[in-house]
Amino acid sequence: MSRTRCVCILGVPLNDERGYVAKALELHDWSQCVLSAGSNIFVLPYGEVSEAQRQAFDEQLTHNDHFLQRGLSALLNYPGLITIADMPPGPSPALKALTGLADLHLIPLLADSASMSTLAHVEKQRLTGAALNHKHGHYFVINQSDSRRQVSRDVTSLMEEKLGRATAWRDPS
Structure with missing residues (x-):
């Protein structure tokens, strides 16, 4: 059966x-x-x-x-x-259209080197061509931070140092 x-x-x-x-x-x-x-x-x-x-x-x-x-x-x-709008990574017409409607943006990042380039895109306003949010701002969630891996520890530390209070959550895996 x-x-x-x-x-x-x-x-x-x-x-x-x-x-x-x-x-x-x-x-x-x-x-x-x-x-x-x-x-x-x-x-x-x-x-x-x-x-x-x-x-x-x-x-x-x-x-x-x-x-x-x-x-x-x-x-x-x-x-x-x-x-909650779950968007694909990177720039898109949907992200640009939603930006003006959102009260807050949460940006998930993995604790890896590829997410560092995403962070650079956010900082340089390349995702939407403008600041992500004029209401309550934007925050980052560092996801799958593996303290057993040196690169993960380094990236997590660098992100937390760079983002400071904009880090909403760090999720250890």
Whole structure:
């Protein structure tokens, strides 16, 4: 007898293709695409999209200053709701569009040499072309700091020294 195992992220099965991006151009309120993922946790998944849909979405993010605000308005105005946007690393039209809406930015960095270049991009405002946040600022989470590895210790120490109070959390692995 075979059993199928469901792999989930925040309670949403990985094989669930629903999302807001495929419908973003036709819907004015993306909250219709929110999925419940358990007790008081809701997810607005990106969803499965064609290349043409992704390009059209990115085009709107790039050229329509109110596109994201319009789609997320119902969610952003919900009292007491904390919204976390999980973005891919590096510059993107979505990151640039979200920057003006965010109250705070948390930037996860690994305790490795590659993350040092990400840090340089943030400092030189290369992620969005401007400061990341004018409201409550931005903070860094140093993730997977392995005290057994010299390079990890060195990078963690350098980041903590360089970032000072902007370090929100250091997660030892």
